[in-house]
Structures are given as structure tokens and as C-alpha cells.
Amino acid sequence: MENLYLIATIAGQSVAIHASLVDSVVDLGAIAPVPLAPPHIAGLAALRSKVLTVVCCECALGFAPTQRGPRRAVVIQIDGHHYGLVVGSIEDARVIDEAPQPIRARLEPGWARIAIGMLEHDGEALLLIDPERLIAGADEALAA
Template sequence: MEKLYLIATIAGQPVAIRASLVESVVDLGEVAPVPLAPPHVSGLAALRSKVLTVISCERSLQLADGGEKGGRAVVVSVEGHHYGLLVGSIDDARVIDEPPQPIRGRLEAGWARVALGMLELDGEALLLIDPERIIAGPDEALAA
């Protein structure tokens, strides 16, 4: 299963997430805001009797204002906590036989912080991203 990846888009950028890290993909309903939470934390949502912390990937990457309150989310679990990573779209889960390659270009700071490498699928370059780094948020959130 190490070669299976979930393919999604964040701010129009195709990305891959190791399928072994993904619990599910869901459509979120209402997201309740959390007072004093870092800007990349959109709020909390209920999912199958679990509390899900909803993370705006775009805000975590400092790409957009990220006014979204719900939508498609990739559900991951980190240290026993469940997170929903808001993404633009979900393509599919795909097997990619080639190992991730080093990134040979310059990325914006947010992408550079979360990227683990590059994958190629059907002639398209995908950034392999680390969900834990998305959840951690931008450096300003870490300093707070």
C-alpha cells in the first residue's frame, strides 16, 4: 500500500497524499468556528460521532484568505486526533510505482514547508505532501 496515493487539488495544484495516512474522504456540512484558534483552523465538525478539527489547506499554505467553512475534506488521524483537510477536489486513489523524486524547482514558502517530493502520474507532476505539516500550519502559528 506504500505505492497507493490519494490524488487531490489544493488551490488548483495537483497533490498526492500517501493513502496509508488517509482514513476517509468526506463532504463536510457545518463547521463550528473555534475562538482564538490559529487562522488555518477553520473550526470543528462532527463526523461519525467523532470531533474533527477542520484545517484550511489554503490558509495553512498562506495561499488565500480561505473563507471556506465546509466542503470536501481528507480525513487523517495524527496522534489520536482526527483532522479534516479541506481540499478543492478529490480525483482518485492511484498506484504510482515510481518512488518520489526530489523537487528540482523553487516552491513558494508554504508549499516548500509541506512538500516531501514529486511524483509523476500520466505525464502530470504531483507534489507529495505531508498532512502533519499542513495541520501544523504556517510558521507564525507555530511561534504562537
């Protein structure tokens, strides 16, 4: 379905991710740190016999991490690699028939880097985000 989106929160902001990009949603267990990794890479986790690179979305946006306790992650596959995007919460998958609209507000730099449009759902504005830009992190985006 081309109008299906996963609705989640990152740093208290409601976001939408196109469902075609989402492999699964998981609760993460142990995360092994990776020495010398960029700050937004929380570490590595095992997922169904695969290695999952865990990305702290808050850190990737330039915020301090607030997540405590169990971590929920949206699993994305890019170029054969699996990434777990740690989000605050996951609402559900929703069909949103209206096309994404341009962003008409001034966004903080981290959000401006990953946002590709706005969607409205049940009277709430959702930022439509590009997970690949989120995975790149702030440092890599500045170097490009």
C-alpha cells in the same frame, strides 16, 4: 499498498497524499468556529460521533481561502486526533510505482514547508505532501 496515493488539488495544485495516512474522504456539513484558533483552523465538525478539527489547506499555505459551497475533506488521524483537510477537489486513489523524486523547482514558502517529493502520474507532476506539516500551519512551523 505502499504505492497507493490519494490525488487531490489544493489552491489549484495537484498533490498526492500517501493513502496509508488517509482515514477517509468526506463532505463536511456545519463547521463550528473556534475562537482564538490559528487562521488555518476553519473550526470543528462532527464526523461519525467524533470531533474533527477542520483545516483550511489554502490558509495553512498562506493563501486566501477560495472554497465556496460544499467542502470536501481528507480525514487524517494523528496522535489520536482527527483532522479534516479541506481540499479543492479529489481525483482518485492511484497506484504510482515510481519512487518519489526530489523537488528540483523553487517552491513558494508554504509549498516548500509541506512538500516532501515529486511524483509523476499520467504526465502530470504531483507534489507529495506531508499532511502533518500542513496541519501545523505556517505560524506553528515558524515557531518550531
